Amino acid sequence: MKRIAIDAMGGENAPQAIIEAVLRAKKELKDTQFILFGNEEEIKKYLKEEDSQIKLVNTTEVIADDEEPVKAIRRKKDSSMVRAAQAVKEGQADAILSLGNTGALLACGIFIIGRIKGVNRPGLMPTMPSKKGDQGFNIIDVGANAQSKPEYLVQWAEMANFYAKKIRNVKNPKVALLNNGAEYDKGDALHQEAYKLLKETDLNFIGNIEGNEIMTGKADVIVTDGFTGNAALKSIEGTASVILGMLKDALLNNGTKAKLGALLAKPALKALKSRFDTARYGGAVLLGVNAPVVKTHGRSDQRPIYYTLVQIDKMLDQNLIDLLKKQFSQE
Amino acid sequence: MKRIAIDAMGGENAPQAIIEAVLRAKKELKDTQFILFGNEEEIKKYLKEEDSQIKLVNTTEVIADDEEPVKAIRRKKDSSMVRAAQAVKEGQADAILSLGNTGALLACGIFIIGRIKGVNRPGLMPTMPSKKGDQGFNIIDVGANAQSKPEYLVQWAEMANFYAKKIRNVKNPKVALLNNGAEYDKGDALHQEAYKLLKETDLNFIGNIEGNEIMTGKADVIVTDGFTGNAALKSIEGTASVILGMLKDALLNNGTKAKLGALLAKPALKALKSRFDTARYGGAVLLGVNAPVVKTHGRSDQRPIYYTLVQIDKMLDQNLIDLLKKQFSQE
Numbered sequence: 001m002k003r004i005a006i007d008a009m010g011g012e013n014a015p016q017a018i019i020e021a022v023l024r025a026k027k028e029l030k031d032t033q034f035i036l037f038g039n040e041e042e043i044k045k046y047l048k049e050e051d052s053q054i055k056l057v058n059t060t061e062v063i064a065d066d067e068e069p070v071k072a073i074r075r076k077k078d079s080s081m082v083r084a085a086q087a088v089k090e091g092q093a094d095a096i097l098s099l100g101n102t103g104a105l106l107a108c109g110i111f112i113i114g115r116i117k118g119v120n121r122p123g124l125m126p127t128m129p130s131k132k133g134d135q136g137f138n139i140i141d142v143g144a145n146a147q148s149k150p151e152y153l154v155q156w157a158e159m160a161n162f163y164a165k166k167i168r169n170v171k172n173p174k175v176a177l178l179n180n181g182a183e184y185d186k187g188d189a190l191h192q193e194a195y196k197l198l199k200e201t202d203l204n205f206i207g208n209i210e211g212n213e214i215m216t217g218k219a220d221v222i223v224t225d226g227f228t229g230n231a232a233l234k235s236i237e238g239t240a241s242v243i244l245g246m247l248k249d250a251l252l253n254n255g256t257k258a259k260l261g262a263l264l265a266k267p268a269l270k271a272l273k274s275r276f277d278t279a280r281y282g283g284a285v286l287l288g289v290n291a292p293v294v295k296t297h298g299r300s301d302q303r304p305i306y307y308t309l310v311q312i313d314k315m316l317d318q319n320l321i322d323l324l325k326k327q328f329s330q331e
Numbered sequence: 332m333k334r335i336a337i338d339a340m341g342g343e344n345a346p347q348a349i350i351e352a353v354l355r356a357k358k359e360l361k362d363t364q365f366i367l368f369g370n371e372e373e374i375k376k377y378l379k380e381e382d383s384q385i386k387l388v389n390t391t392e393v394i395a396d397d398e399e400p401v402k403a404i405r406r407k408k409d410s411s412m413v414r415a416a417q418a419v420k421e422g423q424a425d426a427i428l429s430l431g432n433t434g435a436l437l438a439c440g441i442f443i444i445g446r447i448k449g450v451n452r453p454g455l456m457p458t459m460p461s462k463k464g465d466q467g468f469n470i471i472d473v474g475a476n477a478q479s480k481p482e483y484l485v486q487w488a489e490m491a492n493f494y495a496k497k498i499r500n501v502k503n504p505k506v507a508l509l510n511n512g513a514e515y516d517k518g519d520a521l522h523q524e525a526y527k528l529l530k531e532t533d534l535n536f537i538g539n540i541e542g543n544e545i546m547t548g549k550a551d552v553i554v555t556d557g558f559t560g561n562a563a564l565k566s567i568e569g570t571a572s573v574i575l576g577m578l579k580d581a582l583l584n585n586g587t588k589a590k591l592g593a594l595l596a597k598p599a600l601k602a603l604k605s606r607f608d609t610a611r612y613g614g615a616v617l618l619g620v621n622a623p624v625v626k627t628h629g630r631s632d633q634r635p636i637y638y639t640l641v642q643i644d645k646m647l648d649q650n651l652i653d654l655l656k657k658q659f660s661q662e
Contacts, residue, residue, distance in 0.1 A: 131573045143511055147519045180474055180561040188478045188558055211565025215573045227519055228562045230511040231555075234542025235563040239570040242462045242546045246603055247578070254599035261599070265592030268585035272577055 001033050002316040004309065005084035005093035008038030009062045010100025011298040015039075018099070019046040021305035026053045029313050035093055037080040038062075059083045062100075065298065069103030073111065081105060085112040088291045095292035095312045097283065099305070102295055106144050109286040109293035116321070118328030121145050122288030123156040123226070124295075126233070127168065127281040132217030136281055138164055139178075139214070139222040143230035144286060150193035153177070154201060157223040159287040159324060161203055164220050166318045167311070172204050176219035178228060179208035190225060198223070211235075240276065279304035282311030291321060332364050333647040335640065336415035336424035339369030340393045341431025342629040346370075349430070350377040352636035357384045360644050366424055368411040369393075390414045393431075396629065400434030404442065412436060416443040419622045426623035426643045428614065430636070433626055437475050440617040440624035447652070449659030452476050453619030454487040454557070455626075456494065457564070458612040463548030467612055469495055470509075470545070470553040474561035475617060481524035484508070485532060488554040490618040490655060492534055495551050497649045498642070503535050507550035509559060510539035521556060529554070542566075571607065610635035613642030622652060 006022065008015040015038055022034045033053055036043055040058040050056055061079040063072045073082050081100050085108035087093040096113070098105045102124075110122060123141035130137050140156040141148065157175050164173040177195055179187045184195055186208055198205045209219055211232055224232065251262035262269070282304070283296035292315045296308045315321070337353065339346040346369055353365045364384055367374055371389040381387055392410040394403045404413050412431050416439035418424040427444070429436045433455075441453060454472035461468050471487040472479065488506050495504040508526055510518045515526055517539055529536045540550055542563055555563065578600075582593035593600070613635070614627035623646045627639045646652070 131577070146511060146517070146522075178562060180477060180558055186477070191477075191558075211562040211567075212569030212572070214566055215569050224562075227511055227522075228559050231509060231542040231559045231563045232566040235545055235566040236542075236570045238543030238546050239567045240574060241543070243571060243574050243607070246462065246606060247600075250599040250603040251596055254596075254602060258596045258599035261592040261595030261597070263592065265582055265585075265589045265596060268581040268589035268592070269578075271585060272581040275577060276574070 001031055002313060003033045003035060003093040004312055005035050005037060005087045005096045007081040007084045007096070007098035007100055008036040008043055009059070009080040010098045011296070011300060013299075013301055014099060015043050016046050017300060017302045018305055019043065020302040021309060022054060024302065024306045025309040029309065032313055034309070035084075035087065037084040037087070057083060057087075063104045065101050067101060067104065069101060069107045070111075072101065072104050073107050081108060082112070085109070088113050094316055095294070097294050097296065097305075097308055097312060099296050099298050099300055105293065105295050106286055109289040113289050113291050113293060116288055116290055116325050116328055119155055119159075119288040120149070121152045121155075122286050123152070123159070124284050125156070125160055125163065125287050126284035128215075128236075129276055129278060129281060130215055130217030133275065135170070135217060135220070136168070137217060137220050137222060138168075139224065139229060139233065140287065141224065141226040141229050142233045142284065143226050145226035148190065148225035148227070150190060150197050153194040153223050153225065154197045155328075156287070157198060157203055157205075157221060158201065158327065160221040160223065162324060162327065163285070163287065163320065166320055166323065167314050170220045173220035174206045174218070175203045175221045175223065176206050176209040178211070178214070178222055178224035178232065180210065182208050182210070184208070194223070280307050283308040285315075287324070292316065332362055333644060334364045334366060334424045335643055336366050336368060336418045336427045338412040338415045338427070338429035338431055339367040339374055340390070340411040341429045342627070342631060344630075344632055345430060346374050347377050348631060348633045349636055350374065351633040352640060353385060355633065355637050356640040360640065363644055365640070366415070366418060368415040368418070388414060388418070394435045396432050398432060398435065400432060400438045401442075403432065403435050404438045412439060413443070416440070419444050425647055426625070428625050428627065428636075428639055428643060430627050430629050430631055433474075436624065436626050437617055440620040444624060445621050447619055447621055447656050447659055450486055450490075450619040451480070452483045452486075453617050454483070454490070455615050456487070456491055456618050457615035458499065459546075459567075460607055460609060460612065461546055461548030464606065466501070466548060466551070467499070468548060468551050468553060469499075470555065470560060470564065471618065472555065472557040472560050473564045473615065474557050476557035479521065479556035479558070481521060481528050484525040484554050484556065485528045486619070486659075488529060488534055488536075488552060489532070489658065491552040491554065493655060493658065494616070494618065494651065497651055497654065498645050501551045504551035505537045505549070506534045506552045506554065507537050507540040509542070509545070509553055509555035509563065511541065513539050513541070515539070525554070575604075611638050614639040616646075618655070623647065
């Protein structure tokens with residue numbers, strides 16, 4: 001039986017949304033156990049009973065979003081997040097999911113669960129929707145590392161390539177480097193060197209892409225240094241949120257005709273929204289540690305959490321971590 | 332009389348759109364002369380006659396978008412862009428506008444027109460629309476420099492602050508650093524040091540902002556290293572283009588009801604589009620060289636070019652370059 005350790009106290013809608021997602025997932029994922037770490041009393045408001053698939057572990061502390069990550073995981077040993085990570089470390093669970101403090105979860109992954117031997121630095125990798133529709137793409141690293149080296153980027157590309165093949169079923173994923181121009185000699189020293197090294201791998205490396213091409217679906221895997229990746233990802237999220245907000249505003253605050261128009265166009269607008277539905281893509285994975293460590297957005301309701309559980313389940317089914325371990329032990 | 336040197340051959344709609352913009356601008360900017368550099372025969376198709384405000388200088392070469400910038404400006408001495416830059420250098424014009432190869436224009440600015448004494452590295456700065464509406468914001472550097480140092484960022488912030496005050500009439504502009512977190516110790520060594528230095532200036536420095544806050548209008552001036560700025564700006568452009576494209580698609584390809592809805596909502600959607608109308612914000616300025624060097628998007632039609640001419644005219648009216656020279660000679 002696969003076992004997923006879940007930080008039931010992280011995120012704005014905890015623990016309710018998390019428990020709803022677990023109750024939904026357990027019906028489909030019959031061979032998976034969900035171990036909820038959190039305040040027993042709180043959790044029991046939404047969870048009527050434990051069973052063979054749902055286990056509850058009482059914890060007394062919660063790491064807040066604004067706490068300094070490394071300090072927080074050192075001090076709050078009985079927090080839902082640290083206890084969940086400890087369970088993975090001690091072999092009582094196979095993966096961890098949290099909606100809480102991203103930095104703290106990364107620290108749990110790196111310092112408690114530990115790096116895969118041969119991996120220099122783990123990288124954070126979401127799956128994002130592209131213009132092309134269902135396929136989406138992976139981008140790594142989006143902020144686990146403020147300072148990056150060319151070799152890190154190559155390993156991130158290799159891990160994300162593995163993920164795209166095994167979990168997203170992409171055949172021969174197209175891998176691109178996020179850079180400030182198309183030509184091989186573009187960018188600073190870091191990106192010029194990363195280009196050279198990527199060119200030498202067996203990856204299906206299609207060269208540089210620029211920020212405006214991220215969402216086009218041109219690449220299945222985009223590799224970037226953690227600082228730039230963080231800025232690019234957040235720029236995308238911010239722009240999408242501003243435009244969709246302004247669209248709503250424009251339709252609702254421009255008189256009756258606009259409102260009627262919005263009403264008639266509602267199914268179309270809904271279709272647009274569903275193509276931008278990041279929920280279906282699950283959470284961001286910290287690749288390069290000894291177990292699936294997955295973060296879902298703190299504002300998530302039940303849906304994205306459910307999809308993240310399905311995603312983690314697939315990572316366990318496919319033995320992704322063992323494959324990565326094998327890959328990097330050979331290097 | 333102010334004199335603007337114009338590369339009439341750059342961009343997809345050259346020279347027609349450029350000449351249309353000049354003909355529109357000259358009616359309002361009575362004290363300004365527009366010197367068009369380009370193929371005489373081509374230009375004369377759209378320009379019926381020269382007058383005291385419009386002068387034509389025949390050139391025989393054009394720098395293509397895919398040419399290596401520094402090589403191109405060295406080899407194509409009789410290109411419309413290089414000749415326009417030379418005119419500025421030799422005091423026959425006060426500013427240059429081009430829609431052509433951005434790298435080549437930056438090279439013209441730096442190598443032909445020259446850096447302002449005391450400025451380490453010129454930075455490229457567009458004005459962008461924000462959620463807040465008309466005000467917009469400036470972001471610098473968006474790609475003139477692949478490799479940045481903390482001191483460069485401070486100078487860019489100072490120059491953009493000047494620009495926001497003098498040209499955009501912002502009182503006490505709020506200046507922010509693009510970083511991967513809100514706290515002062517976020518980011519890599521470059522951004523940590525830049526934060527420290529910015530804190531010590533007289534600027535109204537409001538601290539770090541993240542990529543998702545760029546478009547919110549929280550800051551009037553955003554300073555960033557050229558590599559990250561380039562990725563962030565292009566991510567924003569790409570996302571806006573993908574979403575607006577998908578919106579159009581959703582409204583037109585979801586049956587009659589959606590189409591009718593779109594028709595009714597048209598004024599509202601137009602209002603949305605106009606709030607995102609980057610044309611009114613003019614071109615991107617290379618700040619830190621001895622004259623206004625301004626780039627307008629290569630796909631521009633007449634409107635953005637017209638607004639860029641108005642923008643350049645204001646920079647000349649306000650003696651922006653002299654003020655910057657004074658500022659940096661004192662440092």
